[in-house]
Amino acid sequence: MKSINIKTAIPGPKSTDLLKEKEESVARGISTAYPIAVEKGVGAVLTDIDGNSYIDLAAGISSLNVGHSPKPVVDALKKQLDLFINPIFNVTMHKPYIDLAKKLNQIVPGNFQKRSVFFNSGAEAIENAVKIARRYTGRKGIISFDRSFHGRTMLAMTLTGKVNSIKKGFGPLASDVHHAPYPYYFKDERTDEQLVDELKRLFQVSVSPEEVAAIILEPVQGDGGVIIPSKQFIQEIRAICDQYGIVLIADEIQTGFGRTGKMFAMEHFNCTADLTVMSKSIAAGIPLSAITGKNEIVNFPEVKELGGTLSGNTLGCVAALEVIKLIENENLLERANEIGRFIKDKLSFESKHIGEIRHLGAMIGIEIVLDKQSKASHRSFVSDVVNKCFKKGVLFMRAADGDVIRLLPPLVITDDQLNEAMSVIVNTIKELEVL
Known part of the structure; x- marks a missing residue:
């Protein structure tokens, strides 16, 4: 079952209006990674005030290991x-x-x-x-x-x-x-x-x-x-x-x-x-x-x-x-290990910009490089991946100085949601590599 439900342009008009209010009212030192405002969060899915749904692989920078709004x-x-x-x-x-x-x-x-x-x-x-x-x-x-x-x-x-x-x-x-x-x-x-x-x-x-x-x-x-x-x-x-x-x-x-x-x-x-x-x-x-x-x-x-x-x-x-x-x-320790193995497997394709995949459980870092010989950082490529995945309904954070894709999915994410999110990430990387 599809978790992603894009109803309007991202960011939508309501989020855009609220972003303007934020810029007028909130200290600029407080950053927001994505220009959307959340209306509801359940498990690994966020819905914004414009009705768009996203698979959240940031989990509040690992603050939400048991997901958004767990019922207990x-x-x-x-x-x-x-x-x-x-x-x-x-x-x-x-x-x-x-x-x-x-x-x-x-x-x-x-x-x-x-x-x-x-x-x-x-x-x-x-x-x-x-x-x-x-x-x-x-x-x-x-x-x-x-x-x-x-x-x-x-x-x-x-x-x-x-x-x-x-x-x-x-x-x-x-x-x-x-x-x-x-x-x-x-x-x-x-x-x-x-x-x-x-x-x-x-x-x-x-x-x-x-x-x-x-x-x-x-x-x-x-x-x-x-x-x-x-x-x-x-x-x-x-x-x-x-x-x-x-x-x-x-x-x-x-x-x-x-x-x-x-x-x-x-x-x-x-x-x-x-x-x-x-x-x-x-x-x-x-x-x-x-x-x-x-x-x-x-x-x-x-x-x-x-x-x-x-x-x-x-x-x-x-x-x-x-x-x-x-x-x-809920045996979430073993689930964390399953998630990590699944993500590493999905990312194990021939790529000129994936320099290394590091993970311990469901804490995953994807080092993006200009080329594998120099191992030089390629931050613009990371930015493009983040932005394009966002437009397709998948959220995650960068790490280091912006040259590492960091995936921290909620441990309650379903198999369908995880598979869909990784399909978006993998296809996006492959699309950008041929440009």
């Missing part, structure tokens, strides 16, 4: 709204906060006693993870990696390993943050050993390891281009942290909650973090973020040293509990 989540939210919205946990407790903390303590990787604490956004949780690590170790230094993305607040922005559209013009940045190279096997010929040596060189020229509070990494760099390191690299970072008493922070904001075929991506590397940071898909689109980690680290700050007015809001906690149930009950 919606029902739980409606039930909670009839009781109370949010009494603010800093004033009075509520059970969903404690129930979710207990559940995360069970499912986050690590064979040790854990505690959890909640915040509003991924960036806020990242900043609090750094606070906790500094408080626990009594140290200042933080090591992050090239091409990483950790958020847009001041410290999270400093941790992020890219400048354009993130840091440029917003300085001075936070102090005591150092960046090391991260694997990028397609374009960077350095071995894991050489990359680890580069990190260790920081200890010689920039900061003593005894002054480093934390090393923070994304198990898979999402915004950086769906870059997947080796087990060896991640385990070497873990060994360095163990050697020097450094807290290892895993930013699972984009990789978490089933996206990679496991509940958390660190499970692929047979390695555990001391602190795991979550947001995005944790609550099906309701603002919520979390830090779960070793009891002695998370519990180290004194009473009142952590918090936030709306942190751990009731609706987010209720939604998150239902999200976890959906992932477990």
Whole structure:
């Protein structure tokens, strides 16, 4: 059955009018990837205010792993709204906060006693993870990696390993943050050993390891281009942290909650973090973020040293509990693996511009190149693919500096929807390659 239903020119007149209002009323720094306004979203399909339907392979940049408006989540939210919205946990407790903390303590990787604490956004949780690590170790230094993305607040922005559209013009940045190279096997010929040596060189020229509070990494760099390191690299970072008493922070904001075929991506590397940071898909689109980690680290700050007015809001906690149930009950971890295998198979045709297909579960990056010899970026081709697929009713995002097609389909997407969307993408690439 066809999911795509194009009724009018894209964007339609209603979306175009609303876009004009947005440009007059909303700060231009807030970007919108597509010039349409959503009226309804169900599963993997969005319908705009002009009546056009789209297969959504962006899923809110992996915020909607269980799809748009999943019924169990919606029902739980409606039930909670009839009781109370949010009494603010800093004033009075509520059970969903404690129930979710207990559940995360069970499912986050690590064979040790854990505690959890909640915040509003991924960036806020990242900043609090750094606070906790500094408080626990009594140290200042933080090591992050090239091409990483950790958020847009001041410290999270400093941790992020890219400048354009993130840091440029917003300085001075936070102090005591150092960046090391991260694997990028397609374009960077350095071995894991050489990359680890580069990190260790920081200890010689920039900061003593005894002054480093934390090393923070994304198990898979999402915004950086769906870059997947080796087990060896991640385990070497873990060994360095163990050697020097450094807290290892895993930013699972984009990789978490089933996206990679496991509940958390660190499970692929047979390695555990001391602190795991979550947001995005944790609550099906309701603002919520979390830090779960070793009891002695998370519990180290004194009473009142952590918090936030709306942190751990009731609706987010209720939604998150239902999200976890959906992932477990609907076998969405295996579905993520099926989706990834299907997409890679569909893209395995002879192409002069597809340089590499990277995926872990349903987190897919398609590196587009000018030619396979030079591996030079071909951003204009990516733009053409995105725009033409949009006109045909398929939505997805770019990554890196615009030279990687990033596919993050909802894990509840149907076979028919996935097949239709991939037919559009494959045919579009083939059409553009002959022009």
